[in-house]
Amino acid sequence: MPPFGLLHMRAWVSLFNQLLRPSGLVCIREVHFHSQVSEAVLTSQLKPHQEKSNFIIKTPKGTRDLSPQQMVVREKILDMVVGCFKRHGAKRLDTPAFELKEMLTEKYGEDSGLIYDLKDQGGELLSLRYDLTVPFARYLAMNKVKKMKRYQVGKVWRRESPTIVQGRYREFCQCDFDIAGQFDPMIPDAECLKIMCEILSGLQLGDFLIKVNDRRILDGLLAVCGVPESKFHAICSSIDKLDKISWNDVRHEMVAKKGLAPEVADRIGDYVQCHGGVSLVEEMFQDSRLSQNKQALEGLGDLKLLFEYLTLFGIAEKICFDLSLARGLDYYTGVIYEAVLLQTPAQAEESFNTSGQKIRTTETQVFVATPQKNFLHERLKLISELWDAGIKAELLYKNNPKLLTQLHYCEHMGIPLAVIIGEQELKEGVIKLRSVASREEVAIKRENLVAEIQKTLSES
């Protein structure tokens, strides 16, 4: 199946890369879909027609425009993601771009410094939203809603230091799907993982794996290894780096920088280097140390149940129990998950040998052209009929354009059909319908214009 029907795979992968951060890591938590890119190099710096002649025209640091071509790709991605959310029965919500500053304070731990505050211009103190989770929680509390399956697509803002290496943008789009409420355990979590699989399969970016862990297992693990509770947070953040640096480096950080006893670090190392399927869950149940910890046992019990459901959903082989998965935010309390692409999009692209396939940035179906001068009135009458029939149509905004210019425009924009009207056609009560690609022309009766075009479009 070609991805999204219209786009060739090679072009798709190549374009998708433009919307990804360079690491090739698609980061999804609770089906929050982040699309970030490396900072575009803003080379075109113009002097504006303004008084201040030293003023440079650019977008703010860490932000970018999305060109029509990039918008086509983003729309296709969002359609796919939203289509999946709807398939799973979610309602759509929208919240303001900013919240009361107090609402965001103390929700993000160390990351709070990345929040954009608005200037105090009198009235309430406000901040731009940092994610879509806290606004959703605020919505639930404000409206006393106890149960809700909702999705939200929108921009969020973070004052990251954008670098090419990190490839993080300060403004980016998140797609959140959340199931809020009290339910029997692991059924909603299993559905979230199913959704992640559907979306990642749908995007056709190559093979992927979803890592799962549980905060209770992680906390239990630290406890039984002998980490003092005051160091839990710091040690967690070291463990979380295992996907980027080696165990030796992580161990060094724990011992030398965070003052952990070497034998405690070694005990941790035995666990956090483990990953596997449901059999690893079983194995941890038997582990003499871990099975002493009540919290950890609860987490393991839930993971076992989760894998049972994932098997019924046919996605168990895509999910990997990874004891090193920690995630930073404090508001995660139970099961946590994160997806990784096994092949970076860059590799996938190479194996496809990027083609130069062009993407259409408009959907125009018919171009209205004339070979003669003084035919603007006829062109306007004609195109108005097409618009009123729901046909996507364009013409050049010139009184007397050259025929060649008009046909070049069709080719350049990928418009499939041209309708041509001139003196001869007007006299005979016909118009010419031209296939732009094949250059074939047929004469059709003026009164059958709309019907003939609709027929031709439905056949192609």
Place this chain on the structure above:
Amino acid sequence: MPPFGLLHMRAWVSLFNQLLRPSGLVCIREVHFHSQVSEAVLTSQLKPHQEKSNFIIKTPKGTRDLSPQQMVVREKILDMVVGCFKRHGAKRLDTPAFELKEMLTEKYGEDSGLIYDLKDQGGELLSLRYDLTVPFARYLAMNKVKKMKRYQVGKVWRRESPTIVQGRYREFCQCDFDIAGQFDPMIPDAECLKIMCEILSGLQLGDFLIKVNDRRILDGLLAVCGVPESKFHAICSSIDKLDKISWNDVRHEMVAKKGLAPEVADRIGDYVQCHGGVSLVEEMFQDSRLSQNKQALEGLGDLKLLFEYLTLFGIAEKICFDLSLARGLDYYTGVIYEAVLLQTPAQAEESFNTSGQKIRTTETQVFVATPQKNFLHERLKLISELWDAGIKAELLYKNNPKLLTQLHYCEHMGIPLAVIIGEQELKEGVIKLRSVASREEVAIKRENLVAEIQKTLSES
């Protein structure tokens, strides 16, 4: 034709009202579509689970959440508007929510005080965008683009003093369609007016009229009436109030507050109370005073041409030449237009006698139910099959829900079909397919499940 297929007209008008400002005035300039509402009364003020017990959970002043029901309406509106923009061959663009502060300074005259600034947290000084026009101009300059037909849909922010009377929100959505470039006169303007007609007709909110004027006619008019150039701006802003207050009140403001000679005001009054079709354009051409002014003549010439094209588009009778239309912003230099509904949506609603028709906030097609205990596994296998076939499906996140609870959920959510599996069905290798509305059930073979559901859905 029912508006948007799914919604009954009465429900549609009633819901649309929720998205409008109370004045009932749909304000469109250059096909910028503003959707604003009266401030929702936030009555539910909860104490959060936080330290600060006096902290009130609410959205910032002048902003609001859009509930799932409101989102359904907004999505339908945006689909219609964007569909129209695409029919006219526009490309989509996106720009950041904030711009360099300098970029917005001096663009909005008196309204500059309404711009939201971001706090100086080090680095560039930033402001939230006030409209989508200036960011578009910045995009064109930055990328040295000379010609572009683009649309953009996005939120903008203005620090208005929100009151129920004004009914303005501080965050609202704009839909912009612009044709940038040098073209033969009035062809792009005629298309913009055609687009406004298509959108306003499509929204089915009752009869409407689009007022047009030209800044050059307005300036010429002020000059020939004897207004000193230093007073142009102030007098323009008085004239612009003629749609809200009487000519006597406007005249009083000009003379008493703005120091205009009474005879000059009377001369202005003779003009700005005129409105009509193309015949009024002809009449003004003959006007002894106005025809002395070169600027005014240019404007009138363009309006005449515009009406010629509007006639070819079949929309001339929707357009009204109104010499009082002024508009505030300085960046309008030529033709200006604005649409008004002749019947307020409130009136339209009354004449339809609002019904209590329910709007679905999800698109779920099939609910997976069971009458028995311990059937979670079967339900999960079944729903997974449906999702994989692209069917929108839900189940309750409970191990052993009651059948009645499940069927009530279907009725409450408007889900048309339910698939029921129990011991008997499992034994016989069938499932029951139930029409929720008629309560009719048919047994179908388990292996034909997806095909039968797709058939049933396509028939309904």
